[in-house]
Amino acid sequence: MSLKGLFNARWPGVALFDLDGTLVDSAPDLAAAVDRMLEHLGRAPAGLDQVRQWVGNGAAILVRRALAGRIDWQPATPRDDALFQDALAIFYHHYGQLNGQHARVFPGVTDCLAHLEAHGCRLAVVTNKPGPFVAPLLERVGLARWFELSVAGDTLPVKKPDPAPLLHAMTQLGGTRGTTVMVGDSAADVNAAQAAGIPCVAVRYGYNFGQPVDALGADAVVDSLTELL
Ligand SMILES: O=C(O)COP(=O)(O)O
Numbered sequence: 001m002s003l004k005g006l007f008n009a010r011w012p013g014v015a016l017f018d019l020d021g022t023l024v025d026s027a028p029d030l031a032a033a034v035d036r037m038l039e040h041l042g043r044a045p046a047g048l049d050q051v052r053q054w055v056g057n058g059a060a061i062l063v064r065r066a067l068a069g070r071i072d073w074q075p076a077t078p079r080d081d082a083l084f085q086d087a088l089a090i091f092y093h094h095y096g097q098l099n100g101q102h103a104r105v106f107p108g109v110t111d112c113l114a115h116l117e118a119h120g121c122r123l124a125v126v127t128n129k130p131g132p133f134v135a136p137l138l139e140r141v142g143l144a145r146w147f148e149l150s151v152a153g154d155t156l157p158v159k160k161p162d163p164a165p166l167l168h169a170m171t172q173l174g175g176t177r178g179t180t181v182m183v184g185d186s187a188a189d190v191n192a193a194q195a196a197g198i199p200c201v202a203v204r205y206g207y208n209f210g211q212p213v214d215a216l217g218a219d220a221v222v223d224s225l226t227e228l229l
């Protein structure tokens with residue numbers, strides 16, 4: 001489907017935005033928090049390039065990946081699980097302090113949000129980031145004013161790629177499958193949108209890892225959200 005096909009007469013509608021890697025470059029703060037956690041546990045830091053590839057499935061999986069030093073972590077033994085619980089608490093502590101410090105809104109985001117709002121589109125964030133970090137980040141980077149609703153990684157019992165968070169946000173904002181679009185950066189976003197039965201735009205500049213963004217199956221792929229205008 002072309003971008004024109006997505007953004008046609010069905011608007012104004014509802015637009016659902018992924019947060020990390022789509023609206024905000026939050027990886028520097030996430031990486032700093034991961035590295036402080038690893039340091040606390042007496043381990044070598046992972047660094048920004050590595051951590052950027054581990055973001056997208058929520059904080060718990062980020063910590064699992066950091067402990068394993070790889071993206072495809074294996075199910076834990078009980079001993080690993082005790083370490084994981086400690087590590088997660090340490091990560092939460094540090095990320096609570098660092099969240100938003102070096103995070104930046106990606107180019108084109110604000111223009112896109114302003115344009116959609118001006119056309120009567122209702123906007124929500126649908127993220128796998130844990131709830132306590134979402135509002136502070138949106139406030140700190142100046143994006144809070146655009147969004148009527150945030151659905152976080154722990155708002156519902158399931159997170160993306162489950163379609164439920166998208167459908168929840170869509171329903172809350174009075175959208176339908178024919179008038180709602182998801183905008184994200186990773187397989188979790190595209191797969192959730194497909195399972196929800198709503199079209200998805202993917203951005204190339206985010207944190208997707210593994211297959212190329214163009215191969216995820218999104219309805220449109222863009223280099224900047226200004227391409228949606
Ligand atoms: O917390 C994460 O892993 C990513 O969050 P996102 O869904 O906003 O990309």
Ligand SMILES: [Mg+2]
Nearest residue numbers: 018020021185
């Ligand atoms: Mg993302």
